[in-house]
Amino acid sequence: MSDTLNVSVIGAGTMGNGIAQVFADFGHNVILIDLSEESLDRGVAAIAKSLARFVKKEKKTQEEVDQILARIGTATDTSAGVAHADLVVEAVFESEQVKMDIFRTLDESAPPHAVLASNTSSISITKIANATKRPEQVIGMHFMNPVPLMKLVEIIKGERTSDETLEKTIALSENLGKVVGIAEDYPGFIANRILMPMITEAAFALMEGVGTRESIDTVMKFGCNFPMGPLTLADFVGLDICVNILDVLHDGLGDPKYRCCPLLRRMVEAGKLGVKSGEGFYSYGD
Numbered sequence: 598m599s600d601t602l603n604v605s606v607i608g609a610g611t612m613g614n615g616i617a618q619v620f621a622d623f624g625h626n627v628i629l630i631d632l633s634e635e636s637l638d639r640g641v642a643a644i645a646k647s648l649a650r651f652v653k654k655e656k657k658t659q660e661e662v663d664q665i666l667a668r669i670g671t672a673t674d675t676s677a678g679v680a681h682a683d684l685v686v687e688a689v690f691e692s693e694q695v696k697m698d699i700f701r702t703l704d705e706s707a708p709p710h711a712v713l714a715s716n717t718s719s720i721s722i723t724k725i726a727n728a729t730k731r732p733e734q735v736i737g738m739h740f741m742n743p744v745p746l747m748k749l750v751e752i753i754k755g756e757r758t759s760d761e762t763l764e765k766t767i768a769l770s771e772n773l774g775k776v777v778g779i780a781e782d783y784p785g786f787i788a789n790r791i792l793m794p795m796i797t798e799a800a801f802a803l804m805e806g807v808g809t810r811e812s813i814d815t816v817m818k819f820g821c822n823f824p825m826g827p828l829t830l831a832d833f834v835g836l837d838i839c840v841n842i843l844d845v846l847h848d849g850l851g852d853p854k855y856r857c858c859p860l861l862r863r864m865v866e867a868g869k870l871g872v873k874s875g876e877g878f879y880s881y882g883d
Contacts, residue, residue: 609640615744784849800858832871
């Protein structure tokens with residue numbers, strides 16, 4: 598890969614627009630892809646709002662922000678949006694079928710040299726790669742939310758991912774100012790395999806009356822030196838995402854310790870998804 602890349606990011610939601618922002622911030626040309634102009638408008642607006650915070654904190658100038666935004670284009674046609682890509686990062690919601698459908702399109706439309714990455718937080722990279730005729734160029738790039746602030750990129754090597762693709766992805770991630778952790782392709786990888794049992798157990802503790810939400814979070818925050826408690830963190834991750842990951846872990850590993858707490862599942866069914874819906878374990882304003 599050259600120093601300046603053409604990067605296509607699929608999905609203009611929270612993760613996708615954050616990933617697009619970081620690549621553009623580090624000088625790469627970005628095409629942000631989503632199904633509708635409305636979604637793209639919201640994604641670009643979120644990037645502009647995020648960058649405005651850096652200006653307010655005097656970490657960037659308005660001129661730098663204008664240059665970053667100028668490097669971000671948009672597209673509603675995936676095939677056209679990836680036609681000149683050196684790297685594609687898929688960042689849609691956690692659905693195995695949706696991701697595999699996207700990777701079939703990428704395989705047909707992206708240039709032969711392009712690396713095809715998924716931001717999946719739990720789904721098998723090997724299985725996603727099977728949707729393509731170039732599994733050696735498919736890899737996991739699991740960014741953390743919020744992408745512009747969080748340092749970690751969890752890189753997942755599928756069964757047929759080449760060493761060359763792995764080395765390129767590590768180098769690129771480090772050039773974005775990120776810290777890399779490398780995981781093998783097992784359900785949940787490293788981060789969520791360890792995190793999600795804590796979140797579901799915290800939900801069980803709340804459901805069974807072991808403690809209030811505030812007490813559970815306070816004990817874990819100040820007793821274990823976490824930056825926030827597990828119930829607050831679940832709200833920021835998205836309770837629907839937590840349920841999806843727990844189901845992948847439970848189905849893939851068959852261990853009851855990954856069972857999803859019924860309270861957590863009920864909250865998702867009620868539309869209480871956390872920060873993004875305005876209500877989860879806690880209530881959130883605008």
